[in-house]
Amino acid sequence: MTAPDVVRAAVDAAYREEWGQVVATLIGLTGNWDLAEDCAQDAFAAALTTWGRDGVPDRPGAWLTTAARHRATDRLRRDTTGAAKLRQLAVLERAPVEPVAQEIPDERLRLIFTCCHPALPFPARVALTLRTLAGLTTGEIARAFLTAEPTMAQRLVRAKRKIVEAGIPYRVPPAELLPERLTGVLAVLYLIFNEGYDEQDERRALAAEGIHLARTLVRLMPAEPEARGLLALMLLLEARRASRTDGGVLVTLENQDRSRWDRALIAEGEALLDEALAMRRTGPYQVQAAIAACHATAPDAETTDWPQIAALYAELARLAPSPVVDLNRAVAIAMADGVAAGLALVDELAGSGRLDGYYLLPATRADLLRRDGRLAEAATAYEEALELAPTDAERRYLKGRLSAL
Incomplete structure (x- = not known):
């Protein structure tokens, strides 16, 4: 007998790693999505009992796929009433009893x-x-x-x-x-x-x-660089999660405690990005990951390479044009070339109407106006952003900025 907590941990791990593969295999064999999900669920439930009695198998995925396939065969034999189900049953009965060793x-x-x-x-x-x-x-x-x-x-x-x-x-x-x-x-x-x-x-x-x-x-x-770029971007963003709020209030990137950033995730994200870029097929997710890497690797806000970030946003705007990208580029230009240059781009975006209702447009404008010493205009822009902000953390941040003015 295997200890219940060991079995539960093994089943939980297998569920996370093998669920999609088990369901995919059964859908591939039968074409029946509901049958595949139901029988996969039955297989994981059976594992809790069987693995406790016989021990955790060396290849949990193979065991689960076989158990789910047997369950599907039993269900179809019992329920078969039409030609489609007969075809599903025939396919399952011709399939190997044991899945191949290689996934x-x-x-x-x-x-x-x-x-x-x-x-x-x-x-x-x-x-x-x-x-x-x-x-x-x-x-x-x-x-x-x-x-x-x-x-x-x-x-x-x-x-x-x-x-x-x-x-x-x-x-x-x-x-x-x-x-x-x-x-x-x-x-x-x-x-x-x-x-x-x-x-x-x-x-x-x-x-x-x-x-x-x-x-x-x-x-x-493995040969698709944008898949690697997306994963790199996710990891580089996730690395900063612990410092993004403080007491339920949003903390801007420049004010985050960088000692709380997850260096292991940053290193993994950088390595994935390097692998993706080496394939020489640059895409939007790789560029976004490169921007995130610029922030993640800067020792502090003052040493952030804003000219490089501005250049990366220009490339992102070429690959995936978007007013949100243009807004982020305006911020980078403000940090690299001065507030006036960034404000001019933000005001141009505001005049275009392409970001009407998007709270970060007035919030960004408010922050740049504050940096430029135009406090009354900044207060008006913060109030506009406050009305549009979608989360409590962002509303608390904006209220704090407004109060500070």
């Missing part, structure tokens, strides 16, 4: 691209990725996105139905479509990370899931 990454890769297919609405892609690849329950996903559980359940049902009805292929896209489709996958993973990174409550778990899924993608697509 088949294409199954999980097919699952990633299917979950993130552009024919699905973006919220459905996010939910399906978290449910099918990360193994989060419907309730967990609903709580993370502040959505009612029945609403999230319907979103998942509709997404799976759309895959079947629209004939969305369960495959890695052909070479000519891969760059565009990979961009969509990366966007889903980055959104998952950001939904957790900007919060201090239970949604923080989403940041960990985003990193976990990005690590998986890097393993499955």
Whole structure:
């Protein structure tokens, strides 16, 4: 007999590392998403009992895949009423009793691209990725996105139905479509990370899931530099998490306690970025990671290489034009070339209307006006930002700035 706490730890570790692979294998064999998820869940439940009696297997993933496949075979034998289920049963019974020793990454890769297919609405892609690849329950996903559980359940049902009805292929896209489709996958993973990174409550778990899924993608697509760039960016941002708030108040980058930054994550992020850049196919996530690395490696705010950051934002604006990128570039130029130069760009953005309703536009303008000694105008801009700020931490920060004026 194996100690219960040892078994529980082994099952928890296997769930995190193997869930997506087990589900992907069963979907690949049967084409039935619900059957795959149900039988994978049964396999993990069975592991708690069987591993406690027989010991933890040398290859937990192989054991779980075999157990899930047997469960699926039993279910189909019992429930088969139509030609489609007969075909699923035939495929399962022809499959090897034991999975191959070497993990088949294409199954999980097919699952990633299917979950993130552009024919699905973006919220459905996010939910399906978290449910099918990360193994989060419907309730967990609903709580993370502040959505009612029945609403999230319907979103998942509709997404799976759309895959079947629209004939969305369960495959890695052909070479000519891969760059565009990979961009969509990366966007889903980055959104998952950001939904957790900007919060201090239970949604923080989403940041960990985003990193976990990005690590998986890097393993499955080692020749794709943008996958490495995204993971590097996530790690470099995550390294600063502990210093981003103080007593529930947002702390700006220049005022963060850098001794609290996670140096191991910074080193890993830098190494991944170097590997990505060495492939000489630069993309937006690599540039964003390079910007984050400039901040992460500066000993203090005063030694930050703002000219380099401004140049990187110019490159990012070329690769992925966006008014938000332009706003960040304006800040970098203000720090590199003087407040007046940055303010001119911010005022130009404000006049364009492209960032109407985006709280960081008046917040940035307020900060630059404050630095320029134009305190009355800064106060007005801080009040405008305060009305638009989306989180309590940001509102507390802005109130503090306003009070200081």
